[in-house]
């Protein structure tokens with residue numbers, strides 16, 4: 106069983122939902138992002154998304170765009186990102202790590218070598234924002250051979266008759282992009298979620314995470330009431346940005362501020378008791 | 384004769400893209416899932432429109448009476464004499480309404496957007512020519528319009544920014560990155576993904592996810608279709624070479640496509656070499672890039688070893704893009720078309736050559752094509768023929784040119 110499957114199985118047994126925080130690699134420097142990554146499980150992260158900086162994140166809002174640029178300024182390369190995961194695995198063999206990014210840096214690295222190296226570093230799953238099912242053959246073979254989960258995105262615009270196409274080849278969990286829009290902007294209403302989740306459940310048995318626009322403990326709790334996990338990215342990145350000095354460098358407050366906010370989110374998520382309803 | 388008439392035999396080079404929107408390994412649909420259902424819908428709607436004679440009739444009507452087609456094929460006698468070699472013809476796309484080839488595509492897509500029931504248009508623009516063309520048809524049809532334009536381009540193409548605003552468009556300056564076309568494209572995609580329910584993304588060149596490269600090419604193919612008829616009428620034969628500037632590649636693809644199956648016609652795409660192909664400050668994606676994925680398609684891209692896209696540079700805002708349409712990448716790989724560069728300086732020289740010999744002030748984009756034609760014409764026989772695609776007029780560029788000539792306006 107993969108780390109991701111194991112983690113969701115445990116959570117289900119415990120009747121809990123999952124919090125999945127996001128950290129951008131090398132934002133604003135390697136050591137700071139590694140310190141945040143290392144602190145996340147202790148602050149309540151159940152799974153972690155590590156953002157791979159890309160120069161042209163066209164599906165992301167201003168917050169993640171800025172984080173990606175800071176990451177690139179902080180000398181992020183795919184090699185560095187994998188080194189960071191390796192360093193994290195040194196002290197944590199349980200928390201699943203999902204890399205989230207765009208196709209081109211993977212293509213430049215070489216899809217096969219990338220999957221092998223990512224697995225060796227301790228990566229468990231991949232979310233490639235601009236790789237819909239129609240283009241997924243680029244990674245499907247190498248990812249399966251390496252034992253990496255491919256996490257598929259579903260959107261409000263995805264019609265019911267397309268869900269089987271999206272879920273074909275999906276593993277690990279499913280990421281529901283809860284709004285039409287870029288990251289870090291609007292938030293889906295409880296009504297919208299109540300409408301969306303049953304139609305996804307009918308089409309997949311995989312756990313479902315909700316992302317885009319979750320910025321408060323309350324919204325995170327709402328998300329895990331409807332689904333299995335809540336992804337929080339922009340809210341944490343905004344906090345991080347607020348602690349940087351005038352030169353954009355990390356300060357003594359950077360790591361604690363992000364982890365403290367994470368703790369608040371995790372407490373809210375873990376307070377929701379999920380009776381096994383299947 | 385119809386511009387969307389691309390029925391071609393099995394061995395034809397005109398039959399692409401395949402069902403996945405690919406030209407060889409290039410093209411495709413690398414977009415977020417939110418947009419995928421819209422691209423599938425667009426593909427269906429475009430096919431239905433192509434098959435509908437009423438759509439064709441409507442488009443032909445607007446092309447003739449609003450855009451002003453057909454555009455003339457002009458024999459450039461004085462330039463030919465001055466260069467002393469091949470006969471030079473110019474396809475006069477600068478005479479279209481709004482001053483460039485951009486309106487051919489925009490007219491087709493706005494009619495499609497209306498068929499699809501969309502009420503709001505977003506577009507990206509570099510030089511502002513596509514933005515102006517888009518704002519124009521939005522005024523014509525009473526549609527809402529948002530144009531994303533890099534902040535650097537807003538600065539160097541002020542006349543076009545004002546034109547767009549006069550036409551009622553909202554012009555949104557984009558400060559991300561270097562503030563040029565690539566960044567405007569990112570921002571237009573973000574707007575589209577946010578407003579999918581009523582918004583149509585009107586792409587201005589033969590790039591982006593399938594079906595855009597195919598659709599834009601089809602709408603621009605009217606340039607090549609007319610050129611073929613006109614040159615045969617004038618000379619009784621096909622030209623030896625066709626030369627066009629390459630930004631995303633739409634004016635070039637439009638004039639090349641009807642000639643793809645005529646191997647005796649050299650097809651030459653001129654990329655912006657900027658300060659020189661090896662200066663590191665260029666927009667020559669095919670000559671200096673590597674295949675990669677950006678803005679929905681796989682194509683040649685200027686990028687570093689880690690797959691980060693690098694900034695392009697050109698004096699011409701319309702060519703200042705680190706990618707190129709996927710069909711050009713394919714035509715380059717299979718050797719059917721040649722891709723070469725012209726520098727900023729060569730374009731400035733050609734701009735003046737064309738102005739002084741023909742009384743035609745070309746766009747700086749088109750001046751890149753003129754520069755390369757002027758380079759090869761003297762070495763060709765006097766019985767040989769070159770057609771240059773004059774994709775736009777240069778009124779928008781006079782401030783840039785004046786600055787380089789040391790003139791204060």
Ligand SMILES: Cc1ncc(COP(=O)(O)O)c(C=O)c1O
Nearest residue numbers: 512630631632633634701748775
């Ligand atoms: C006059 C003119 N020519 C050429 C171009 C380059 O675009 P494309 O390569 O798509 O024709 C532009 C783009 O703005 C333009 O305005």
